Amino acid sequence: MLAVEGLTARYGAITALRDVSLHVDEGEIVCLIGPNGAGKTTLMSSVTGLLRPAAGTVSYRGEDVTRLPPDELLRRGLALVPERRRIFADLTVEENLLVAGITVSSGDRRRRITEVMEIFPVLGEKRALPAGYLSGGQAQQLAVARALMTRPRLILMDEPSLGLAPALVKVIFQLVARLRDDGTTMLVVEQNARKALDVADRAYMLRTGRLVDEASQEDFARWSDLFESYVGG
Amino acid sequence: MIEVAQQVVDGLGQGSAYALLALGLALIFGVMHLVNFAHGEPVTVAAYAVFGLALLGLPWWALALVAVGAATLTSIAIEAVGFRRVRQADDFTLLLTSFGIAVLVRAAFSMWVSTTPRQFRRPDWIFDTVRLGPLALETYDVVVIGVTLVTLAGTWYLLRRTMFGLALRAAAEDFDAARLMGARADRVISGAFALAGLLAGIAAALILVRRGQAEPDMGLNILLPGLLAAIIGGLGRLEGAVLGGFALGVAESLFRAWILPNSLSGLTDAAVFGLIALLFIFRPEGLLTSRKAERV
Numbered sequence: 001m002l003a004v005e006g007l008t009a010r011y012g013a014i015t016a017l018r019d020v021s022l023h024v025d026e027g028e029i030v031c032l033i034g035p036n037g038a039g040k041t042t043l044m045s046s047v048t049g050l051l052r053p054a055a056g057t058v059s060y061r062g063e064d065v066t067r068l069p070p071d072e073l074l075r076r077g078l079a080l081v082p083e084r085r086r087i088f089a090d091l092t093v094e095e096n097l098l099v100a101g102i103t104v105s106s107g108d109r110r111r112r113i114t115e116v117m118e119i120f121p122v123l124g125e126k127r128a129l130p131a132g133y134l135s136g137g138q139a140q141q142l143a144v145a146r147a148l149m150t151r152p153r154l155i156l157m158d159e160p161s162l163g164l165a166p167a168l169v170k171v172i173f174q175l176v177a178r179l180r181d182d183g184t185t186m187l188v189v190e191q192n193a194r195k196a197l198d199v200a201d202r203a204y205m206l207r208t209g210r211l212v213d214e215a216s217q218e219d220f221a222r223w224s225d226l227f228e229s230y231v232g233g
Numbered sequence: 234m235i236e237v238a239q240q241v242v243d244g245l246g247q248g249s250a251y252a253l254l255a256l257g258l259a260l261i262f263g264v265m266h267l268v269n270f271a272h273g274e275p276v277t278v279a280a281y282a283v284f285g286l287a288l289l290g291l292p293w294w295a296l297a298l299v300a301v302g303a304a305t306l307t308s309i310a311i312e313a314v315g316f317r318r319v320r321q322a323d324d325f326t327l328l329l330t331s332f333g334i335a336v337l338v339r340a341a342f343s344m345w346v347s348t349t350p351r352q353f354r355r356p357d358w359i360f361d362t363v364r365l366g367p368l369a370l371e372t373y374d375v376v377v378i379g380v381t382l383v384t385l386a387g388t389w390y391l392l393r394r395t396m397f398g399l400a401l402r403a404a405a406e407d408f409d410a411a412r413l414m415g416a417r418a419d420r421v422i423s424g425a426f427a428l429a430g431l432l433a434g435i436a437a438a439l440i441l442v443r444r445g446q447a448e449p450d451m452g453l454n455i456l457l458p459g460l461l462a463a464i465i466g467g468l469g470r471l472e473g474a475v476l477g478g479f480a481l482g483v484a485e486s487l488f489r490a491w492i493l494p495n496s497l498s499g500l501t502d503a504a505v506f507g508l509i510a511l512l513f514i515f516r517p518e519g520l521l522t523s524r525k526a527e528r529v
Contacts, residue, residue: 050409050412050413069418070409071414071415074413075415082410086410088403088410088411090406091402091406095399095403099399099414100414102396102414102415102416146414
């Protein structure tokens with residue numbers, strides 16, 4: 001469904017990603033783990049068109065989408081839950097969801113707001129509140145809910161558990177598993193590696209801009225020692 | 234007391250144009266992080282369009298519509314021709330581009346039209362007064378304030394209740410996040426310039442009805458108080474820009490007519506700037522503090 005080939009990305013003189021190739025097949029949950037500064041978020045930005053890669057290609061459902069802007073990718077069914085959530089603090093919870101549904105018809109938009117508020121009841125309770133007043137956990141739920149507004153085929157999640165209490169981390173990963181059962185494909189970036197691997201089908205490990213390892217479910221145990229050493233499990 | 238009230242109304246009338254200009258500047262700053270020094274030029278183009286069509290004998294209300302249309306189109310054109318290609322550039326490049334556009338438009342009118350003001354006929358009603366209890370108000374001020382309030386209400390509705398407005402507000406807060414939600418960058422920015430141009434056009438119509446002349450420096454002269462108003466309000470804060478515009482107009486009016494003795498009325502600008510300096514000593518973020526700044 002998603003194939004990244006030889007991707008290299010730079011910020012000025014700094015090379016943040018070097019010749020990275022990976023793929024995500026339909027129906028899979030693929031996890032991308034690695035320490036801070038490994039280039040995980042750079043990879044997400046390059047795939048979604050926020051950042052122009054210096055070299056390499058991104059293809060999605062068989063088409064080269066390397067130079068397409070984020071809004072066009074979203075229209076084709078690829079959504080990103082960005083790092084640090086990036087909710088619109090001055091807009092209300094409901095307005096955040098409306099904006100996230102800008103690409104769908106107004107009837108669908110209303111229906112889906114009702115749907116995501118069923119999944120995340122707290123968003124329904126706080127619908128008229130400026131999103132800047134939400135707690136970290138509520139804001140993360142809003143960030144995921146925004147991505148669900150377009151019923152995407154592929155969701156990229158950048159650190160969905162960042163800063164969340166353990167109980168909420170569990171809720172987020174339960175949702176990830178449920179979305180997969182509904183047929184959504186996901187690429188999840190996580191520092192919280194153990195939790196992420198619980199739901200993942202395959203995983204890639206990224207370090208200082210390079211892919212250093214790849215594993216399928218059977219191999220995850222082999223990674224345990226590594227987590228102790230630098231990922232911080 | 235009555236005299237003060239009349240000066241306040243006069244100041245609100247003057248401040249209306251500032252508020253409309255400042256609101257447009259704040260909108261553009263929001264989506265592009267650009268202090269647009271070319272934002273006065275739609276007013277200049279509107280003035281010359283009105284001057285040209287006044288020669289054909291169009292009635293004042295038709296000329297007002299011409300002003301609004303000309304300013305809106307000019308603002309859209311400035312974005313499409315001037316800024317679109319350099320949008321990814323750093324803030325300083327954008328700022329210089331806006332200066333360049335402003336200089337270019339002024340030079341074009343000076344070279345090819347006239348360096349001196351061109352007059353056209355003004356409607357008769359601008360010299361009338363209406364009585365409101367003990368107050369004798371100029372019809373012009375009442376019209377200006379009324380039109381401005383209706384315009385602001387319409388803008389508020391657009392920003393709060395339409396998908397275009399939501400996308401604009403979202404983009405003003407986090408442009409990339411808005412693109413990730415599906416907002417088209419070109420459309421949002423073009424829309425912001427169109428709306429800012431429309432507001433500038435309404436300000437232009439209100440000014441031209443009274444002044445009855447077009448000159449190359451007109452845009453620059455109205456841009457400066459507009460910019461000041463936007464900064465007073467806390468640059469990028471839409472409500473702040475409007476408030477800043479009215480506050481600036483009222484302060485000017487009170488200083489000129491009432492606080493400063495007649496012999497010192499030439500110092501009005503100096504006094505108003507002094508007041509603004511004081512404001513920034515005590516509230517460096519402007520009248521309305523951004524919630525974002527509080528959260529840090």
